[in-house]
Amino acid sequence: MTSARNHQLFFNQPTFYHLTSRCVRRAFLCGKDKFTGKCYDHRKTWLERRLFELSKWFYIDFYGYAILSNHYHLIVQTRPDLILKARDEQIALRWCRVFPQRDADEDQRVQALCQNKAKLNILRQRLGDISWLMRCLNEGLARAANKEDRCNGRFWQGRFHSQVLLDEAAVVTCMAYVDLNPMRAGIATTPESSEFTSIHYRIYNHVLSEPLKPISPSMVGTSYLPLNLSFAEYRGLVEETSKLHASTQIKKIPDPVMQILDRLEIQSVTYSRVMNRFSRLFYRAIGCVESLEEFSTALGQHWVKGRRAAAMLFR
16 A cells, blocks of 8 residues: 655655656657657657756755666655755745746746745745655656647656665665666666666766766765765676676676675675565665664554565675
């Protein structure tokens, strides 16, 4: 049974999430339609551009994404700490940039919003809300796709799915799982060739990583980034994991990757097997057994899906 979104997304501190949204129709509306032969890959560009645009204005940090033929994944971190520090003018300006009005003067809109404190408090909350982020991301693509197809109706399959990432190991493994999606689907063979993914973007935009946040905390000097590894280490982890998936034989994990797994307290024996169906083994949250138990207690529940998988993957 599903739960109300406000029961799942209740954290008041910076929190990582894995978000997924899927198309409702049978046709591959962001890829090549197997039935008509028509290619819709240009819609992946639409989605990526909109994602990058929204990253400028929402108080939500983006760490990973993968856009496939009929669904996409995001790894984000909410930043309520930044929202509390933001001035009223910043909140009003960001909202006007998210929802621009063609015939309205932006400065006048900002001033009007700043004078309405009740409205501004609502907007402050929305700019840090992943539900509003997904609404702004999905609605625009649905309208553009329906206009192109000359049809009406749903484009996305219900509401998006969210999973809380409770610890560093969960964040890193989920990021790798997301970046490996095109390789698992057989539409790419290496991270360098896996277009419309965060690993592809980071490889070719390693000097200026915006709109994606740097992986290493030393690069930005903030205590809110728990990922204690460099991009080179992360790239090596993704590359070697892709080789493990592609091989039909049992392969030894290279020593540099073993060191990363040991540092994150990830069990190397079951790592490759669990990563093949990573997100399906968990439901509302991903993390070690202890983290899952704390999460279920916070929700007032006695059980949460994923404890068996967590015991297999995390130490």
